[in-house]
Structures are given as structure tokens and as C-alpha cells.
Amino acid sequence: MIETLLILPLILAAGVSYTLTPWVIKLAWKWGLIDDPSVNRQPKVIHKKPTPRAGGLAIFFAIVIGSLILLPVDKHLAGILGGASILVLMGVLDDRYNLNPYLRLIIQFIAASVPIAAGIGIAYWNSPFGLLDLSHPRVEFFLLGETRSIWILSDLFAVFWIVTLMNFINWGAKGVDGQLSGVIAIAALVIAILSFRFSADITEWPVTTLAAILSGAFLGFLPWHKYPQKIMPGFSGSNLAGFMLGVLSILTTTKVGTLFLVLGVPLIDSGYTVIRRIAQGKSPVWGDHGHLHHRLLDIGWSKRKVAYFYWAVTGVLGLIALWVNGQWKLYTILGLIFLVGGLILWLTFRQTRQSS
Numbered sequence: 001m002i003e004t005l006l007i008l009p010l011i012l013a014a015g016v017s018y019t020l021t022p023w024v025i026k027l028a029w030k031w032g033l034i035d036d037p038s039v040n041r042q043p044k045v046i047h048k049k050p051t052p053r054a055g056g057l058a059i060f061f062a063i064v065i066g067s068l069i070l071l072p073v074d075k076h077l078a079g080i081l082g083g084a085s086i087l088v089l090m091g092v093l094d095d096r097y098n099l100n101p102y103l104r105l106i107i108q109f110i111a112a113s114v115p116i117a118a119g120i121g122i123a124y125w126n127s128p129f130g131l132l133d134l135s136h137p138r139v140e141f142f143l144l145g146e147t148r149s150i151w152i153l154s155d156l157f158a159v160f161w162i163v164t165l166m167n168f169i170n171w172g173a174k175g176v177d178g179q180l181s182g183v184i185a186i187a188a189l190v191i192a193i194l195s196f197r198f199s200a201d202i203t204e205w206p207v208t209t210l211a212a213i214l215s216g217a218f219l220g221f222l223p224w225h226k227y228p229q230k231i232m233p234g235f236s237g238s239n240l241a242g243f244m245l246g247v248l249s250i251l252t253t254t255k256v257g258t259l260f261l262v263l264g265v266p267l268i269d270s271g272y273t274v275i276r277r278i279a280q281g282k283s284p285v286w287g288d289h290g291h292l293h294h295r296l297l298d299i300g301w302s303k304r305k306v307a308y309f310y311w312a313v314t315g316v317l318g319l320i321a322l323w324v325n326g327q328w329k330l331y332t333i334l335g336l337i338f339l340v341g342g343l344i345l346w347l348t349f350r351q352t353r354q355s356s
Contacts, residue, residue, distance in 0.1 A: 001199060005208045006192055009070050010216035017062035017220030021055065025224070025231050028052030033095040035232060046176065046297065051229060053095040055221060056236025060088045062217035063244070070213070071206050079118025080210075080247055086111040087166075087243055091236020101285040105163075108239065112162040115247055121154040122250050158250055165259075166242030167285075171273060172266030173310070174238045175293030176303040178226035181218045181233065182311040184241040187262045188215035188248070190318035195252040207252045214244045227304045257329050258321045264336040265292070265313050272344055292340070295347035 028034060033054040064081060071077055090107045093099060122134055134154040174180040192211035198204040218241070224230045233241075249259040260267060269292040274284040282288075296306045320332060 002196065005199065005205055006196060006212045009066055009209045009212035010189075010192075010219070012069065013062045013066040013213040013216030014220035015216075016065050017058050017217045018223060019220075020058040020061055021221055021224045021231060024054055024058045025052050027057070028054040028095075028231065031096065033092065033234070035095075046294070046303075052231040053234035054092055054236065055225060055231045055233040056088055056091050056238075056240050059217045059221055059233065059237055059240055060084060062220060063213055063240070066213035066216070067210065070209050075118045076115070076120055076251075077206075079115035079120060080244075082118075083111040083114035083247075084240060084243060086114065087239040088236045091234055091239055094235040101283075104235070105167075105285065108163050108166055109159065111239075111243065112159045112166070112246070115162075116155050116158050120247060120250055121151060121158045122256075123151070123154055158246075161250070161256060162243060162246035165246040165267075166239045168267050168270035169242040169245075169263070170235065170238035171287070172268075172270035172291060173241070173263070174233065175291060176227070176297070176306045177229040178222060178304075178307040179293065179310050180238060180241065181222040181225045182307060183263070183266065183314045184245070185215045185218040185222065186311065186314045186318055187245060187259065188212070188218065190262050190321055191245070191248050191252060191259065193322065194258060195248075198252075204252065207248060210244075211248050211252070214241075214248070227302075227307065257333075261321045261329050261333055261336075262314060262318050264317055264333060265310065265340055268337055268340040269344065272341055290348075292344055292347075295344060295351065298351055299347065 029052060031054075033052060034050050035053045036050040037048060063084065067077060067081065086107065090099070090104060090111070094104060134151065134157055137152050139150045139152065169180070169184075173183050188211050192208050192215060195204050195208040195211060199208065221233070221237075225233065245259055245263075249256050273288075273291060276290060277284045277286075277288070293306050293310070296309065297303070301309075317332075317336075321329065324332065
């Protein structure tokens with residue numbers, strides 16, 4: 001069973017992604033989907049030469065092909081692929097025209113609402129503080145010959161969780177060559193393994209397979225993205241990562257706590273960044289040079305070393321997530337908040353002191 005649910009989907013998606021990426025590189029140069037640091041003079045930009053940005057296209061087609069071959073086509077899969085399609089289209093446009101961040105945010109909410117409208121949601125959240133019922137209140141209405149309902153708290157929670165994850169991964173996990181690809185491949189594999197533990201429940205099989213497909217799609221992209229990168233995942237790649245992981249964390253019994261733990265470093269880094277930008281009177285959606293990966297580069301770390309650091313920490317946290325219960329996950333997350341926050345503050349103070 002493990003070969004069918006885990007290994008085959010991962011290998012198939014990795015093969016498709018690896019094979020398609022050179023073609024996407026050629027298309028990116030042809031269509032002008034290039035990030036030129038001499039033109040795009042944003043503080044967050046750290047690469048030195050023009051680089052294709054549309055890597056999300058290869059990842060997207062790997063997910064679509066793997067899903068259509070290995071998964072039953074139902075309304076849930078249609079909703080997932082529909083939302084992903086919106087994000088990829090927006091990502092390609094952003095790679096070409098640098099869309100306004102607030103316009104991107106609106107489109108993100110639309111895309112996140114598509115799988116929720118297809119019936120994917122969180123009825124109950126088994127939080128460290130107890131079981132929370134999100135299935136009420138409901139709004140019921142009659143449409144196309146049947147009674148339908150909107151679970152207000154459940155749907156709002158799911159949409160905001162997915163949108164938050166998309167943005168936090170885009171800010172905190174997409175910094176240097178190979179960083180995003182490795183982190184997402186590991187995180188998705190952890191979800192696949194945890195979901196596989198519940199394989200006695202046949203409803204978990206599609207979740208396990210989809211998580212393995214996502215892991216394989218980013219793993220196949222990694223050889224082209226690692227240092228020195230031939231292509232960047234772009235806004236479409238980071239948004240696909242957050243979108244798919246958000247949906248998977250809702251679908252599987254592992255839920256949001258596990259994913260927050262596995263992605264603890266980039267998510268906490270992004271959280272601190274939002275607080276810092278607001279405290280400075282800046283908009284939280286505009287990029288700057290204050291993320292953890294920027295700080296590590298500023299103290300002399302190479303891009304390879306920064307990527308390896310993120311991969312290693314994500315892997316260790318993934319192993320922890322495989323073995324600890326909900327209460328210990330909470331303790332680990334709280335510890336991470338203090339450790340990562342302390343590291344960011346120390347690096348910021350160190351840089352300020354050296355520049356003064």
C-alpha cells in the first residue's frame with residue numbers, strides 16, 4: 001500500500017516537475033517572466049543577475065497531472081485544482097507585471113474560497129485547549145434542486161488559514177536558492193506520512209496521495225532551484241505551496257497544529273515581520289530586507305548554508321511532529337516562538353551595533 005499511496009505519487013510528480021522545468025525556463029525568457037535586479041530594485045531582492053520567475057508553472061502541472069492520474073476526480077479535487085489554477089494565473093501575471101500586493105490579496109481570498117465552496121472545511125478543531133465546534137452557525141439555502149448550507153465559522157477559519165499560509169510562506173520561506181523547494185518538499189512529505197498512519201480509513205488515501213504528489217512536485221523542481229538557481233518558483237510557486245499545504249492540513253486528521261510546527265521557522269519569522277512592519281508604521285504586505293534569511297546572509301552565511309539551515313530545521317521539526325501529541329506540539333511551538341524571535345532580535349541588534 002505504501003508504494004501506491006506514497007512512493008508512486010512522489011516519483012511521478014517529481015519526474016513531471018523535473019522534466020517540465022527546462023521548458024518553463026525557456027518560456028519564461030520568451031514571455032519576459034524575468035526578475036531583473038537592475039530593474040526590480042526592492043530591498044528583499046538578493047540575487048545579482050536576471051533570473052526566470054515562473055517556476056510555479058512546472059510545479060502546478062506536476063500536481064495536476066499526478067492528481068488526474070492517481071486520484072478520483074470529484075468536487076473536492078475540482079475545487080482544489082480550480083483554486084490552484086487561479087493562483088498560477090495570478091502568479092504568472094505578477095511575474096510579468098508586478099501586481100499591486102492588495103490586488104494579489106483579493107485574488108488569494110477568491111482562490112482560497114474555491115475549495116471551501118466545494119465542501120472542504122474544518123467542522124471541528126482539536127486544539128490544545130480542547131475540541132472547538134466550528135460547524136455553527138449555519139446559513140441554509142436551496143440551490144439546484146437541493147438544500148445547501150454555509151458553515152460560517154468553519155468556512156471563514158479555513159479561508160483565512162489558507163490565505164495566511166500563502167502569504168507567510170511567500171514571505172518567510174522564499175528567500176534564497178532552493179529554500180522554498182526543500183522546505184515544502186519536507187513539509188508535504190511529513191503530512192503524507194502522518195496521513196498514511198490513518199490509512200485504515202479509506203477516506204485518508206486521497207489525502208496521502210495528494211500530499212505525496214505535492215512533495216514530489218517541489219522535489220523535482222529542486223535541482224533547478226538549488227544554488228546556483230536556474231529558475232525561481234515565483235509568486236505562483238510560493239502561493240501554490242501555501243494553498244496546497246493549507247488545504248491538506250484541513251483535509252487530513254493531522255490538522256493545522258502539525259503544519260504550524262513543521263513550518264515553524266518561516267511562519268514565526270513572518271509573524272514577527274508583520275508585527276515589526278506595523279510597529280514601524282509600514283504596510284505588512286510590502287517586502288523589505290528584515291527576514292531571518294536576510295539577517296543570516298548579512299552575518300556572512302552563504303545562500304547554500306541558509307537553505308541547508310531551513311531544510312534541516314524543517315526536517316527536525318517534521319520528525320518531532322511525527323512523534324509528539326497535541327500538548328507537546330503546543331509546547332514546542334511556544335519554544336520556537338521564543339527561540340526564533342530571540343534569534344531575529346539578536347541578529348538585528350548585532351547588525352545595528354556593527355553599522356553604528
